[in-house]
Amino acid sequence: MEDPVFAVPLDDSAELRPLEPWQAQEFLDHIDRARPTVDPWIPWATRSTDLASAINVLQGYADGQAKDGARIYGIWLEGVLVGGVMFTQFDAALGVCEIGCWLEAAGEGRGLVHRASRILIGWAFRERGMSRVEWRTSPANKRSVEAARRLGMRRDGVLRSQFPYGGVRHDTEVWSVLADEWTG
Numbered sequence: 001m002e003d004p005v006f007a008v009p010l011d012d013s014a015e016l017r018p019l020e021p022w023q024a025q026e027f028l029d030h031i032d033r034a035r036p037t038v039d040p041w042i043p044w045a046t047r048s049t050d051l052a053s054a055i056n057v058l059q060g061y062a063d064g065q066a067k068d069g070a071r072i073y074g075i076w077l078e079g080v081l082v083g084g085v086m087f088t089q090f091d092a093a094l095g096v097c098e099i100g101c102w103l104e105a106a107g108e109g110r111g112l113v114h115r116a117s118r119i120l121i122g123w124a125f126r127e128r129g130m131s132r133v134e135w136r137t138s139p140a141n142k143r144s145v146e147a148a149r150r151l152g153m154r155r156d157g158v159l160r161s162q163f164p165y166g167g168v169r170h171d172t173e174v175w176s177v178l179a180d181e182w183t184g
Helices: 021-038 043-047 051-066 112-126 142-150
Strands: 008-011 014-018 071-077 080-091 096-103 132-137 154-165 168-178
Touching: 008 112, 014 112, 021 043, 021 051, 021 071, 021 080, 021 096, 043 051, 051 071, 071 112, 080 112, 096 112, 112 132, 112 142, 132 142, 142 168
Parallel strands: 096 132
Antiparallel strands: 008 014, 014 071, 071 080, 080 096, 132 168, 154 168
8 A cells, every 4th residue: 555645646546656666666567568658768768677777767766865866756547657757857056956757658648747747846946946947858759848848948958969879869958947937
């Protein structure tokens, strides 16, 4: 049984909860389902191929959170992990963090990533005093670009040939919203 103390409802059948190393098998099962749509965009999806690597990914985020850095949260729909949101970088001293997301097909079209991302962005500004929240994505990832736009972010620019994947270097778009622009 899940501990409801750490769950935030996203709608009547979905919730946002911390995603921790003890949930590695559930995470791996989810990534195996999500791999066709997230593998090109989420680097750790490529590396999460067995239980040990799934534990390693989640432990990395747990270690990051312990250092007031990266954090990861899962989105559960009717009790099944279908995606998540994360702070890939979190620098309280600079007042800048980066969020990201992923979702398997079973969770698409319900606004879950949008609502979960708004929770993270609002927390970063309201509770942690961040000045800037970033969203980085490949220009080819149209769903991610649209997610940033729907969140009210502005496109800052493109880091050309910034990210290696599959033996090819890819561009990265940088989107952001500033504390005084956030209407959350």
